[in-house]
Amino acid sequence: MSQTIRVDIPHQLHRAQARARIDSKIGRLADKIPGGATVEHRWDGDSMHFTVGAMGQTVACRLDVEDTHIHAEVGLPAMLALFAGKVREMLEKDGPRLLA
Incomplete structure (x- = not known):
């Protein structure tokens, strides 16, 4: 059975700053996954939708940038x-x- 993980990450940045920092570092995610991985992402307003593919599996993710947290x-x-x-x-x- 699939499972959805939900986590809030606090921040003290403006939304635009938070978006820019996430956007500049999202590619590093592939380096954290053993066996090689691909990361594809797109922004829809203040929400980043991205997928991580590794070891024949695809993980769908979303980051919503809010005023005080992601x-x-x-x-x-x-x-x-x-x-x-x-x-x-x-x-x-x-x-x-x-x-x-």
Whole structure:
């Protein structure tokens, strides 16, 4: 069964600054995934929709830039749902680095 992870990452930036920092660093996400990965993204207003493809799986994600936080949603397919806890930990730990 697939699983959606939701995490809020606080920030103290203007929305445009938060968007710019995320946009400039999203490509680094592929380096964090073992076995090689592809990352494709697009903006729809203040929401970034992106997919991460690795090891034959595709993970659909969304980042919503709000005034005080980034709301992240990661949809893990059934085969990767086992790793939901580790993915949540990584988002909480490394997510703020996208804004630094």
